[in-house]
Amino acid sequence: MSEPSDRRRNIRIQVPVLARVEGEGALEIHARDGHIQHLCLRIFEPPRYFEKFLEGRGWEEIPDIVARICGICPVAYQMSAVQAVEQAFAVQPSRWVRDGRRLLYCGEWLQSHALHIHLLALPDFLGFDNAIAMAAEHPDTVRRGLGLQQLGNDLIRMFGGRSVHPVGVRVGGFHRAPAQADIQALRSRIQAALKDAEDLVTFTAALPLPADEQTFVSVSLRHEEEYPMNGGRIVSDRGLDISPEDYEAHFEEYHQPHSTALYSRLHGQPYLVGPLARLNLNHDRLSPRSREALSATGLTLPSRNMFHSLIARAVELLEALVEADRLLADHAPPDSPWSEVTPRESEGIGCTEAPRGLLWHRYRLDAAGRVISARIVPPTAQNQGRMEADLRHSLEHFGLDQNDESLKLRGEMVIRNYDPCISCATHFLKVRVTRA
Amino acid sequence: MKPRISVHKFSSCDGCQLAFINAGEALLELATLVDIVHFAEAGPVDPDAPVDIAFVEGSISTQDEALRIRRLRETTRYLISLGACATAGGLQALRNFNARGVEDWSHAVYARPEFIESLDTATAIARHVKVDLELWGCPVSTRQVFAAIRRLLYGALPFVDNEKVCQECKRRGITCTLVTRGIPCLGPVTRTGCGALCPAFGRDCYGCFGPGENPNAAAMARRFQGLGLLPEEINRRFHFINSHAPDFLEEGLAWREDRP
Numbered sequence: 163m164s165e166p167s168d169r170r171r172n173i174r175i176q177v178p179v180l181a182r183v184e185g186e187g188a189l190e191i192h193a194r195d196g197h198i199q200h201l202c203l204r205i206f207e208p209p210r211y212f213e214k215f216l217e218g219r220g221w222e223e224i225p226d227i228v229a230r231i232c233g234i235c236p237v238a239y240q241m242s243a244v245q246a247v248e249q250a251f252a253v254q255p256s257r258w259v260r261d262g263r264r265l266l267y268c269g270e271w272l273q274s275h276a277l278h279i280h281l282l283a284l285p286d287f288l289g290f291d292n293a294i295a296m297a298a299e300h301p302d303t304v305r306r307g308l309g310l311q312q313l314g315n316d317l318i319r320m321f322g323g324r325s326v327h328p329v330g331v332r333v334g335g336f337h338r339a340p341a342q343a344d345i346q347a348l349r350s351r352i353q354a355a356l357k358d359a360e361d362l363v364t365f366t367a368a369l370p371l372p373a374d375e376q377t378f379v380s381v382s383l384r385h386e387e388e389y390p391m392n393g394g395r396i397v398s399d400r401g402l403d404i405s406p407e408d409y410e411a412h413f414e415e416y417h418q419p420h421s422t423a424l425y426s427r428l429h430g431q432p433y434l435v436g437p438l439a440r441l442n443l444n445h446d447r448l449s450p451r452s453r454e455a456l457s458a459t460g461l462t463l464p465s466r467n468m469f470h471s472l473i474a475r476a477v478e479l480l481e482a483l484v485e486a487d488r489l490l491a492d493h494a495p496p497d498s499p500w501s502e503v504t505p506r507e508s509e510g511i512g513c514t515e516a517p518r519g520l521l522w523h524r525y526r527l528d529a530a531g532r533v534i535s536a537r538i539v540p541p542t543a544q545n546q547g548r549m550e551a552d553l554r555h556s557l558e559h560f561g562l563d564q565n566d567e568s569l570k571l572r573g574e575m576v577i578r579n580y581d582p583c584i585s586c587a588t589h590f591l592k593v594r595v596t597r598a
Numbered sequence: 599m600k601p602r603i604s605v606h607k608f609s610s611c612d613g614c615q616l617a618f619i620n621a622g623e624a625l626l627e628l629a630t631l632v633d634i635v636h637f638a639e640a641g642p643v644d645p646d647a648p649v650d651i652a653f654v655e656g657s658i659s660t661q662d663e664a665l666r667i668r669r670l671r672e673t674t675r676y677l678i679s680l681g682a683c684a685t686a687g688g689l690q691a692l693r694n695f696n697a698r699g700v701e702d703w704s705h706a707v708y709a710r711p712e713f714i715e716s717l718d719t720a721t722a723i724a725r726h727v728k729v730d731l732e733l734w735g736c737p738v739s740t741r742q743v744f745a746a747i748r749r750l751l752y753g754a755l756p757f758v759d760n761e762k763v764c765q766e767c768k769r770r771g772i773t774c775t776l777v778t779r780g781i782p783c784l785g786p787v788t789r790t791g792c793g794a795l796c797p798a799f800g801r802d803c804y805g806c807f808g809p810g811e812n813p814n815a816a817a818m819a820r821r822f823q824g825l826g827l828l829p830e831e832i833n834r835r836f837h838f839i840n841s842h843a844p845d846f847l848e849e850g851l852a853w854r855e856d857r858p
Contacts, residue, residue, distance in 0.1 A: 179638050179643050179645065180638070181638050181639075181641050181642070181643045182638075182639065182640070182641050183638075183639070184612050184639060185607075185612060186607060186638075208609045208659045208660045208663070210609060210659075210689075210690040210693075210720070211690065211693045212690075214693065214696065215689075215690075215692040215693055215696065219834065220831070220834065223804075223834070223838070226804055226838075226839075227689065230611050230613075230688075230689045230736065230839070231611060232611050232612065232613075233610075233611040233612040233613020233614070233615070233616050233737060234612055234613070234616065236611075236613070273620075277619065281619060281640060281641075282639075285641065291641050291642070292640055292641025292642060293640070293641065294625070294626065294629045294634065294640070294641070295641075297626050297629075304626070305623070308622040308623060308625075308626075309622075311620065311622070312620075312622050315620055323795040323796075323798065323799055324737075324739070324792070324795060325616075325620065326613040326616050326620070326737040327613060327736060327737055327806070329795055329796050329799055329801065330799055332801070337799040337800055337801045338798075338799045338800050338801075583612075
């Protein structure tokens with residue numbers, strides 16, 4: 163279905179269902195006279211009102227409720243939530259709990275990044291419609307990816323029983339500590355996978371990634387010592403450096419009629435969160451092994467090309483394995499896997515790095531620890547404004563004289579760079595439902 | 599010709615589709631046994647194509663979804679609901695209590711059937727179209743889903759285990775959290791399938807696989823009361839992930855403090 167190559171023609175592209183993204187979205191582009199007139203990333207996934215029905219629920223229930231916002235990153239929701247509730251109750255989890263949570267998060271980054279690279283993004287670059295078709299011609303590449311994904315899931319399983327909606331996390335720590343034998347067995351598998359992850363970094367950097375430099379603001383957590391996951395200050399490459407408690411003073415959300423997710427702005431501008439933003443701001447915090455793999459790719463940071471997010475994901479996947487190996491080596495069984503907590507009337511804020519970027523939670527709790535109000539700002543909603551700006555720029559740069567099929571594919575590739583999780587993005591919105 | 603299958607998403611977290619996407623090598627093997635004609639997250643998009651088995655994740659919470667599920671029913675021979683949202687409305691069905699509850703609590707207590715067609719609600723697939731097989735769980739597991747597919751491919755009826763978590767827990771030799779520690783565990787009334795995961799972690803089962811066969815929910819609730827739970831807390835035990843599974847719905851309503 164190729165179209166005449168006239169860049170002044172009227173272009174109307176509709177992608178009613180975006181494939182290989184998590185959740186439901188669509189893309190609409192209208193262009194004429196060589197310029198994009200209208201572009202919108204429609205997010206029509208229905209809202210599920212999590213913030214509303216959290217109200218009145220007990221503090222013990224929060225980790226099990228928020229996990230259900232997203233099947234792909236339930237750990238991230240649990241991590242931000244328990245951090246917020248622990249702040250509210252003034253509980254300081256033990257060193258063992260802190261390490262265990264970082265391990266659990268390593269598992270989620272590993273499975274989520276492996277899933278995205280291999281099943282969602284890679285078919286675009288190797289010329290297939292999907293990973294199953296791709297597996298016929300690139301069996302080793304796909305198997306390596308599925309193996310890394312499996313390993314990430316098994317790491318989550320060790321701390322949470324299952325990889326989707328794990329049951330091990332509680333406010334104050336974990337319900338149970340893993341068995342020492344399981345830790346040893348998993349550590350051997352992690353060590354064996356390090357080489358695969360290094361190869362994956364080299365492999366992603368060798369892909370024919372489009373050159374598409376743009377101007378954007380990167381935002382992520384930054385920790386004093388570590389690559390950020392469960393803590394740190396919120397920083398940007400334009401000098402922002404704030405505590406997560408001050409988030410609401412700098413970031414605002416607004417609503418567009420075509421989306422059931424809110425948009426976020428930092429000082430009035432769209433911004434980027436996620437692997438590339440994190441790497442741009444924190445590459446000096448990587449372990450020596452990941453830094454070496456990164457420098458061998460020749461990638462210069464900060465990068466202004468969103469297609470490099472694929473490499474950033476591979477580097478973070480390697481970092482998650484290196485970190486998991488280090489933390490498991492030091493692992494000793496705890497006296498107790500959790501600290502006792504006492505509810506009190508208060509407010510708490512939690513902010514962690516989900517695989518897709520900054521995930522900010524705030525809870526107000528009553529004296530019995532029941533939720534009075536909750537606010538959750540997921541990464542995909544924060545990236546929404548940036549995604550639309552990127553699409554406009556990328557498609558005009560790509561050339562509106564390209565045929566519709568190529569424009570559609572390029573648009574989808576741009577969106578997949580953000581690994582949007584649309585299920586997450588919509589679930590916090592309070593919209594009024596109109597009855598038919 | 600290979601049997602054709604499809605995977606459809608409605609209001610959900612995407613977690614049940616991961617039963618396929620996390621299956622690893624088994625997913626590649628599945629693709630040799632069947633044609634996957636629609637599965638947007640994995641790549642193939644052809645939502646209206648006729649299929650032999652359609653897997654449905656998520657509950658119905660918009661007018662569009664209500665129309666879409668009817669169209670889907672016409673194009674599939676066999677329809678399988680995947681997980682708590684599709685089978686009982688899921689966690690988001692909690693909003694069904696709030697929709698009118700604030701204005702008129704009596705509606706929330708008595709007006710169950712009226713919720714069904716309203717778009718203020720999130721409802722199970724079977725409230726809208728015939729469902730041939732219900733797979734419970736939040737989330738369903740790869741084992742559950744692939745076992746059902748295997749059986750269907752070989753012309754056998756899928757086996758649905760209605761046993762309780764409690765029985766599986768005993769077989770695994772896990773110390774009972776309810777009896778020994780007085781923790782309000784829902785294992786005695788909840789369907790098995792998770793491997794008694796929560797008790798194995800020393801915590802309470804929270805009912806994510808929905809009610810088992812003939813659960814004695816009333817006795818369970820009285821036991822919770824004996825442990826010192828307030829009516830509001832007992833209500834919340836039942837009105838959680840499977841709040842609209844009939845046995846849990848009724849028992850939860852019985853402990854609502856605003857019940858006239």
